[in-house]
Amino acid sequence: MVGLVVSPEVALADEPVKIHAWGLPPHQLITLIAWLKDEKGQMFQSRAFYQTDSKGNVDLDHDAATGGDFQGVHPMGLFWSLKPCSPFLRLMKRDVMSSPFHVHLELYLNMILNRTSEEFPVATKVVERWYVAPGVQRIQIQQGKVRGALFLPPGDGPFPGVIDIFGGVGGLVEFRSSLLASHGFASLALAYIAYDDLPSYLGIVDLEYFEEAANILLRNPKVLGDGVGVVGVCKGAEIALAMASYLPQVKATVCINGTNAVNGNSLSYRDLQIDGIPYQVDRLLVTDFGSLEWTYTLGDTKKPEYEDCILPLEKARGPILFLVGEKDRNYDSLTFSKEAKARAEKFGKKDVHVHSFPGAGHLLEPPGAPFCPVSQSTFFPLPLTWGGDLIAHCKAQETCWRETQDFLRINIAGCPRQSKL
Incomplete structure (x- = not known):
């Protein structure tokens, strides 16, 4: 069974998250993709490639991205590198009170350059990124x-x-x-x-x-x-x-x-x-x-x-x-x-x-x-x-x-x- 753990799944937008995948084949190339839609329906997306260890794990706090939108050990790299699918757009939260950004994380086996209807992730998570804390x-x-x-x-x-x-x-x-x-x-x-x-x-x-x-x-x-x-x-x-x-x-x-x-x-x-x-x-x-x-x-x-x-x-x-x-x-x-x-x-x-x-x-x-x-x-x-x-x-x-x-x-x-x- 493949697992994808994101902690915390609900947090302020300025807080870091930890991402860990397990149950994968050892020494396997995988792709992690993050995407969201802003309040106008515009899509933003990022991707990074990783190699699982001998136990089939990937921990973004310690493991380096081999390619994609960035390289190296950057636990928040998938969030940092979110890019608009249409050119020259800036991701900006307008309504900070009523809803968060929902960041979708998807894990694929092998190298995935573009998400298509023919590709299916082996694990997914949705992360809530709020711009206001409870009680504000x-x-x-x-x-x-x-x-x-x-x-x-x-x-x-x-x-x-x-x-x-x-x-x-x-x-x-x-x-x-x-x-x-x-x-x-x-x-x-x-x-x-x-x-x-x-x-x-x-x-x-x-x-x-x-x-x-x-x-x-x-x-x-x-x-x-x-x-x-x-x-x-x-x-x-x-x-x-x-x-x-x-x-x-x-x-x-x-x-x-x-x-x-x-x-x-x-x-x-x-x-x-x-x-x-x-x-x-x-x-x-x-x-x-x-x-x-x-x-x-x-x-x-x-x-x-x-x-x-x-x-x-x-x-x-x-x-x-x-x-x-x-x-x-x-x-x-x-x-x-x-x-x-x-x-x-x-x-x-x-x-x-x-x-x-x-x-x-x-x-x-x-x-x-x-x-x-x-x-x-x-x-x-x-x-x-x-x-x-x-x-x-x-x-x-x-x-x-x-x-x-x-x-x-x-x-x-x-x-x-x-x-x-």
Whole structure:
């Protein structure tokens, strides 16, 4: 009898699983295939080849994949390498509350390159990957101008509060906030364009909107009242750095692959007005795969005429952590983070940290998100290039997620890591 064991079969999307097969012929080539359908019915799939041992076992914690979508000992490789069957799609959980992703695992004898109706697996499992822990509460936020979703952990709290901001494609993206709440944070997934009655495109970044969001979060009785953390990626990281620089409510900031200056649009806060560095769209690259590379369109922040566009992070109340993929092909994030740290040190601010990851690309997300080197974007006629290498990027995601939680918990709540819910 052939057995396929997956543990746990129901878990948060950022939690690792163990996969073990037994009862197979000794020294047999097998194929493990993982697949799922997202909420739009799009198929994502991965595969890896393994050789059973002398007892007919395969343990992904110890045994190396010989081929397929990856090689080597990578227990989560089948999840990391899930790829869209239609090109340029990004796997993203939209409805985090009502259903998980169901990941189907199938074990085949011999080498299977493509699943067909003629092939039958000798063992199967279905794994539930949730983006919210039991007891987490979601509250729709429509207060004043602010639009978003607040996720609260179970219990009375108070919990460290975090504002979670994604990039310039807009909309309301909730999966990172729901996972943060699942690990003990009161997390506000904040929309700022292309959602509800918000503007359809980003013209001026008004920091008063983000200050209002911070105050809404701090007024919640389940939120620690001394200040909030901010997590941002891409354009959201730029906004997070601006919030840290100007808003006294911000106590700790995580900038994931962002810039150190105002770019493209203008920024305003009360009497302050900063015109952004213009995008140099003539430097947009079209790759051999037909995708766009945005890296070189951001202006040189060292030019004297852009001096006033540089964000004064030395004024930030609390520490700042830059998480950087060294193979980011959307922004030159490593250069921007180094410039930010150098500026902070010039002004005597010692709590700005840069952690860069060789081989990692732009979309550094929680570990439940598979590697996405390129995907279609709403605002561009061609897909955008994000960059990175599969194994290096996905290992970086695990480290970044752990460091983000530790950094926020220590610098907002003043306590070490808690056990997961």
